[in-house]
Amino acid sequence: MRLITAYNPPASPARTRPAERGPLRVAAVQQRWRRDPAEHRAALLEGIALAAAEGARVVCLQELTLSPYFAVVRRADHPEPAGPEELLTGPTFTFAAEAAREHGVYVHASLYEKAPSPTGDDDGLGYNTAILVTPDGALAQRTRKTHIPVTEGYYEDDWFRPGPADDDAFGLVTVDEAAFGLPTCWDQWFAELARAYSLAGADVLVYPTAIGSEPGFPGFDTQPLWQKVITGNAIANATFMVVPNRIGSESGLTFYGSSFIVDPYGRVLAQAPRDEPAVLVADLDLDARRDWLELFPFLTTRRPDAYGPLTDAPGA
Numbered sequence: 323m324r325l326i327t328a329y330n331p332p333a334s335p336a337r338t339r340p341a342e343r344g345p346l347r348v349a350a351v352q353q354r355w356r357r358d359p360a361e362h363r364a365a366l367l368e369g370i371a372l373a374a375a376e377g378a379r380v381v382c383l384q385e386l387t388l389s390p391y392f393a394v395v396r397r398a399d400h401p402e403p404a405g406p407e408e409l410l411t412g413p414t415f416t417f418a419a420e421a422a423r424e425h426g427v428y429v430h431a432s433l434y435e436k437a438p439s440p441t442g443d444d445d446g447l448g449y450n451t452a453i454l455v456t457p458d459g460a461l462a463q464r465t466r467k468t469h470i471p472v473t474e475g476y477y478e479d480d481w482f483r484p485g486p487a488d489d490d491a492f493g494l495v496t497v498d499e500a501a502f503g504l505p506t507c508w509d510q511w512f513a514e515l516a517r518a519y520s521l522a523g524a525d526v527l528v529y530p531t532a533i534g535s536e537p538g539f540p541g542f543d544t545q546p547l548w549q550k551v552i553t554g555n556a557i558a559n560a561t562f563m564v565v566p567n568r569i570g571s572e573s574g575l576t577f578y579g580s581s582f583i584v585d586p587y588g589r590v591l592a593q594a595p596r597d598e599p600a601v602l603v604a605d606l607d608l609d610a611r612r613d614w615l616e617l618f619p620f621l622t623t624r625r626p627d628a629y630g631p632l633t634d635a636p637g638a
Contacts, residue, residue: 354570
């Protein structure tokens with residue numbers, strides 16, 4: 323497994339006074355899914371162990387960490403439809419908690435969460451949920467994916483319901499001196515979501531991801547657009563972005579990897595290749611957020627009184 327490191331963070335160009343927080347070392351593990359559960363867990367554990375050996379405090383894993391990406395087809399057409407799992411007793415939390423305790427790190431993972439419909443109806447849907455587990459194996463945070471794709475090859479609306487638009491929609495969790503937000507994949511395309519997290523004080527957003535080819539447009543490579551929009555949201559919101567994507571081919575989709583870590587200035591600190599397992603480990607200069615927002619005060623010069631059109635009408 324390739325190890326790609328970015329230690330000694332680049333200088334913060336807008337810094338006018340000493341940093342108040344030390345750097346935080348984080349990691350992203352890029353892997354493909356393996357049909358054999360033991361083999362798949364072993365591959366993920368190899369990445370976690372490698373990151374922990376490099377001193378990472380937080381190790382981030384791909385979307386639907388232990389599962390195939392089953393939303394390639396609609397549930398009624400799937401030959402082996404996945405079932406949702408209980409949050410605290412299911413295989414994903416159990417795996418993450420055991421790995422966190424073994425290696426003394428925070429482990430971030432993603433799962434298909436079993437949860438009743440908020441209306442009480444049995445709609446058969448669950449949540450696409452990101453979790454962060456502490457080094458002693460406790461649940462530190464759970465965030466349910468806000469935006470659900472409905473496109474060919476990514477029929478998530480047939481499996482997941484949107485996360486509730488409540489006070490927990492943009493919740494943060496603190497690791498050492500850094501505030502983390504835990505959105506998921508499709509959320510990364512929405513500027514409103516990154517802004518909401520930034521307004522709440524997020525230093526780092528982690529986007530577990532499963533993205534690759536477009537079945538209806540086989541010649542269209544969306545990887546450059548994907549990376550640009552996440553990088554743009556990092557700049558506009560002064561947040562670090564940690565983006566672990568998967569690799570390999572599953573049911574006609576080819577995931578394009580390219581996992582990366584970017585800073586608030588839009589500088590890519592570390593990037594994985596498109597088609598091989600990798601572990602990215604990077605030091606984050608947390609006060610780069612402070613410096614950039616002092617020079618370009620995006621949050622304090624907002625005009626929420628003019629933003630009615632953002633919520634007044636549905637999209638086209």
